[in-house]
Amino acid sequence: EAGxxxxxxxxxxxxxxxxxxxxxxxxxxxTLYWYRQNLGQGPELLIxxxxxxxxxxxQLPKDRFSAERLKGVDSTLKIQPAxxxxxxxxxxxxxxxxxxxxxxxxxxxxxxxxxxx
Amino acid sequence: xxxLEQSPQSLIVQEGKNLTINCTSSKTLYGLYWYxxxxxxxxxxxxxxxxxxxxxxxxxITAKLDEKKQQSSLHITASQPSHAGIYLCGAVPLKxxxxxxxxxxxxxxxxxxxx
Numbered sequence: 001e002a003g004x005x006x007x008x009x010x011x012x013x014x015x016x017x018x019x020x021x022x023x024x025x026x027x028x029x030x031t032l033y034w035y036r037q038n039l040g041q042g043p044e045l046l047i048x049x050x051x052x053x054x055x056x057x058x059q060l061p062k063d064r065f066s067a068e069r070l071k072g073v074d075s076t077l078k079i080q081p082a083x084x085x086x087x088x089x090x091x092x093x094x095x096x097x098x099x100x101x102x103x104x105x106x107x108x109x110x111x112x113x114x115x116x117x
Numbered sequence: 118x119x120x121l122e123q124s125p126q127s128l129i130v131q132e133g134k135n136l137t138i139n140c141t142s143s144k145t146l147y148g149l150y151w152y153x154x155x156x157x158x159x160x161x162x163x164x165x166x167x168x169x170x171x172x173x174x175x176x177x178i179t180a181k182l183d184e185k186k187q188q189s190s191l192h193i194t195a196s197q198p199s200h201a202g203i204y205l206c207g208a209v210p211l212k213x214x215x216x217x218x219x220x221x222x223x224x225x226x227x228x229x230x231x232x
Binding site for chain 1: 121159160219220221225
């Protein structure tokens, strides 16, 4: 089975520019997550989707970050405008959650490494 | 909020040696997950522990969850260069009612295996 696919792998932009990241989850996975990982730290959740619905976006800086998950499959995370502090690796993950198995493991993509100059 | 502390932060071992990485939570957990990450790549799922006292093994890696479900250890036997990477524990707190899998991660343990 194909894993979580993210693109691009790397992105270098100047501050104040917009940037977008794309994620294609594992087929059949109904839950999708965006995490941000700073150097030397563990990933931190930005937003979690159940199908098309964003069920947890409390950690998403909504003044500059936005996300969408069209038709409950692919997802896009956007930053506009980017700031120097946004430099990090942005990870997408997916899982299949059911009532009987609500805490199934997350499967991660390889991430997008963003550098803001 | 839940905090996960991992120790040590980094570890250098000689090939063939055993090692242990620890993960401690400030709260009782529903589930504890171990992941491995190589530089520049995503996280690879290793194991999930849910029951107090549970122990799971995969090849030369063994993970245990204590009875109180607040502490876990990851033990690697006879380490090999392929074991090198960053090991991360992630957890869902017991009283999380938001649904889904809101994993909180520790800061990771960087493992280097010397020949």
